[in-house]
Amino acid sequence: MLNRVILIGRLTRDPDLRYTPSGVAVTQFTVAVDRPFTSQSGEREADFIPVVTWRQLAETCANYLRKGRLVAVEGRIQVRNYENNEGRRIYVTEIVADNVRFLESNRDNGSSGGNSTRHSSHSNDSDPFSDDGKPIDISDDDLPF
Template sequence: MLNRVILIGRLTKDPELRYTPSGVAVTQFTLAVDRPFTGQGGEREADFIPVVTWRQLAETCANYLRKGRLTAVEGRIQVRNYENNEGKRVYVTEVIADNVRFLESNRETSGGGGNREESSFSGGSNSNSGGGNRGNNNYSRNNNQDPFSDEGKPIDISDDDLPF
């Protein structure tokens, strides 16, 4: 059996970060994913898919994701149910994400140019991503450093390091 989903879409609003009574971080957001066809009026339609992240991944998403940002989500579909205040059974279908990729930088979503940026964050103990960038708290500090800030000094590279 297999329960795996990969989605690419844009956030409909900023993620909501909450904590369980035991202190575990959980973030919820909705991803708008375009359908691969147009409707009767020739307009594109979209599905609005609820996504949930847990622990460090939840905190990372809350810190870096914003409304409108293009994002890839990898995880599993979960269906849960509960009884509401009126005594009716309510079913909720959502994606439990264990890997989130930020497909563009904050500069691009705010209208500015800039370089394309892709960052991946994984979370949860059942993630099979091999560790990845799990819990990378230095994301913003390391990502803003200029790799060419060596003040014009020559770079020492041997011929063995060159791919050609």
């Protein structure tokens, strides 16, 4: 069996960092991913996919990601449920990420505001997802899905 997801999209809001009662960091954010087709009116549509990260990755995402940043997310789909205050069963589908790559530097994104001095020190010249300051040029035909 296989449960693996790779997404490339932009954050719709700043990550929300919290800690469990035992002190484990958890971050939640939503990634907007363009659909590979347009609507009948000719507009491009997007899916808004919730993402959860844990531990050190959660803290890194909270420190360096901001609304509008382009990211690649790798992880698994998780469906969980809980009972709300009214006694109704609520189902949540989300991506539990084990790898998040920053696909552009903070200085290239106008939405980073006053955080332009922050720059990830995790870049690596041999890494194709590293922050080299240039947008990625990928066509839908190049994607394997």
